[in-house]
Amino acid sequence: MNVPVIKQIRAYTVRGGGADYHDQGGGHWIDDHIATPMSKYEQYRQSRQSFGINVLGTLVVEIEASDGTVGFAVTTAGEIGAYIVEKHLARFIEGQKVTDIEKMWDQMFNATLYYGRKGVVINTISGVDLALWDLLAKVRGEPVHQLLGGPVRDQLQFYATGARPDLAKEMGFIGGKMPLHHGPAEGEEGLKKNLAMIEDMRHRVGDDFWLMLDCWMSLDTNYATRLATKAHQYGLKWIEEALPPDDYWGYAELRRNVPKGMLVTTGEHEATRWGFRLLMEMGCCDIIQPDVGWCGGVTELIKISALADAHNVLVVPHGSSVYSYHFVITRHNSPFAEFLMMAPKADQVVPMFNPLLLDEPVPVNGRIAASALDKPGFGVRLNPECKLVRPYEH
Incomplete structure (x- = not known):
């Protein structure tokens, strides 16, 4: 050749x-009073765009x-x-x-x-x-997944991240992950509101549907432990990214102290095999969630996944559409995937990278067949109607 x-x-x-994902219009669930590391400042609580997440x-x-x-x-x-x-x-x-x-x-x-x-x-x-x-x-x-060894299953199954796990259940997803809305700076009243939201959603989805909580680096170890302990009665499957990504010691303590049966997950904002090695060797989490667009790409994710497999840790990448689908379909220790509900009200399935990518597959009844990933490369095209700017040349 x-x-x-x-x-x-x-x-x-x-x-x-x-x-x-966060460069969205007004009224989008992804930017509606979600707890963040900046929630300690009242003027930056309502919108993540207010502190510059979309800059x-x-x-x-x-x-x-x-x-x-x-x-x-x-x-x-x-x-x-x-x-x-x-x-x-x-x-x-x-x-x-x-x-x-x-x-x-x-x-x-x-x-x-x-x-x-x-x-x-x-x-x-x-x-x-x-x-x-x-x-x-x-x-x-060939599709990228063939370069990675080929599919190990006939389809991908998904949980949905968004404000409405109850609607996600109706759409056929295996679980729903909600954003936390109130951080430690909002005190006991905020904690009560968080628990009330979890209780309400558990009643809506029933006992057998996965329900998870995304805390987006917003908590401290004490608050996260209290939240996990109090929310355990509502059957949370996991508490995600509760602490700042560099607080490996806090994650290890949190994992030791959460109620038995509740998983601790993190890694969305971690990078390279060395960062994930710390998470695993220090016993920080049960599932790692690298973003293939942030952790080092497919080349590094291969190494991260192999390391996780040796530690009996699952790899469930942060939602990144086809860029993670082609990897997940080839790995036994990635049994399901995340789908970000990018509809403003989380009430319908729309392509995650809309409008930038064309031909992007989306779950039907919470599933994508392996055959939907069989186009060459990652199987998507750039939308020619999106205005690209090349600010530098060499």
Whole structure:
């Protein structure tokens, strides 16, 4: 086989929906008084956009091979990420064989160690890595999941994240995860409101439906333990990302102290095999939830998943549509997946990356057949109606 080489890499930004889930219009459940690390400040409680969750915008990475094939991916890194791609990472990509993904990842990571390691730099590397996998799979005329070893099951099954688990149950999802609305700064009254919300939703969905709580880094260990203990009577399956991502010691304590049978989950804002190694070796959680667009891409998720498998920890990636679906379908220790309900009222199933991606599969009765992922690459296209801006060139 005559292996194509990479001709050019290009980085664009785009606003509105897409990879930046939180760049949404007014009245969206995802921005409605959700508890955050900024909830300690009253003026930033009502809206996550008020403290700037949507300032970065979406990064789109395109990589063109010498045979004309183009791979692409999207993530959340915006103009900062575009600068890093064009001014720094391009030198490690252009001129390389499309097959040499492991070497390209290693060079990008090590070259950015002095200012990277986590956060927006790893988000950017993740976007490049996903575009490389999309490109290689398209060159070979195969879906990404075939490059990863092929499906181990006939379909994906999903739980839904959104404000209405009761509606998610009607739509056929296996569970529903609600956002927490009140943090420690809102005191006992806020705690009562949180518990009342959980109690009400348990009554709505019945006893046998998974019900989970997403705390988005907003709590301290004491509050999270109290919340978990008091909410145990309502059959919570897990409490998610209760603490700041660097508080490994707090997570270990929380996991020791939650009621028996309740799971502790985290990892959405963790990065690389080294970060997840800490979570697992310190006994911080029962399920890890890496975002493939933030943790280092598919190349790194392979390593993270293998490490988790050796620790008997499940891997249920943070909702990232096709970029995680192609991975989950190939892994025995990823038995189900997350679907983010991006309809403003969480009352219908819509594509997670709408309007940025076309041909994006969505669950039907809470399931997606493996055959729906059989198009080359990740199986999606960029919407030509979305206005891409290339702020930098090299």
